[in-house]
Amino acid sequence: KAGVTQTPRYLIKTRGQQVTLSCSPISGHRSVSWYQQTPGQGLQFLFEYFSETQRNKGNFPGRFSGRQFSNSRSEMNVSTLELGDSALYLCASSVWESTEAFFGQGTRLTVV
Amino acid sequence: GQQLNQSPQSMFIQEGEDVSMNCTSSSIFNTWLWYKQEPGEGPVLLIALYKAGELTSNGRLTAQFGITRKDSFLNISASIPSDVGIYFCAGRNNNDMRFGAGTRLTVKP
Numbered sequence: 001k002a003g004v005t006q007t008p009r010y011l012i013k014t015r016g017q018q019v020t021l022s023c024s025p026i027s028g029h030r031s032v033s034w035y036q037q038t039p040g041q042g043l044q045f046l047f048e049y050f051s052e053t054q055r056n057k058g059n060f061p062g063r064f065s066g067r068q069f070s071n072s073r074s075e076m077n078v079s080t081l082e083l084g085d086s087a088l089y090l091c092a093s094s095v096w097e098s099t100e101a102f103f104g105q106g107t108r109l110t111v112v
Numbered sequence: 113g114q115q116l117n118q119s120p121q122s123m124f125i126q127e128g129e130d131v132s133m134n135c136t137s138s139s140i141f142n143t144w145l146w147y148k149q150e151p152g153e154g155p156v157l158l159i160a161l162y163k164a165g166e167l168t169s170n171g172r173l174t175a176q177f178g179i180t181r182k183d184s185f186l187n188i189s190a191s192i193p194s195d196v197g198i199y200f201c202a203g204r205n206n207n208d209m210r211f212g213a214g215t216r217l218t219v220k221p
Binding site for chain 1: 115142143145147152153154155156157160200202204205206208209210211212213214
């Protein structure tokens with residue numbers, strides 16, 4: 001059974017640009033959540049989607065957005081990139097919202 | 113949101129020693145999860161706990177879901193060099209999952 005797949009693995013962008021990250025959950029999983037991980041802040045929750053609906057949102061500015069498609073794949077978008085957006089972005093999938101979550105390998109975003 | 117309180121922050125131990133780390137919260141959780149993360153990789157799920165008081169083992173790892181539902185601990189017995197990494201606890205309620213800051217484990221051969 002394939003795990004959670006995140007693409008791309010690495011990304012370098014310049015300030016002011018926008019970026020879209022993709023996450024394909026484990027087959028049969030309907031819940032996808034996104035996290036930002038930085039050395040200083042640890043794992044910070046961005047948002048969670050279940051059956052194409054955003055169920056919860058963390059404390060991030062509106063530049064961070066996401067969506068989930070009917071096949072449960074999810075994308076997150078960051079507009080007007082800032083240097084502080086450099087981080088490892090992790091996606092996790094689960095069958096339901098309250099079951100164990102499995103993480104992808106992450107997308108390492110560097111903003112220069 | 114409020115993160116969980118995980119301790120210790122780091123541990124330096126000798127191969128063969130046992131390790132214990134714990135997580136506490138001011139909120140109740142329905143599920144407690146323990147993850148291990150190695151450099152450049154995503155967290156890997158080690159143990160999932162679903163019932164208060166539950167004690168679950170996975171090889172040399174043992175974790176417990178606190179009876180108050182506000183805490184959990186993870187024990188690693190007879191540590192080996194490949195146990196090196198950062199261990200995270202997570203508490204989950206439906207669409208809300210919070211993480212501890214992690215315990216960085218170093219094992220000296």
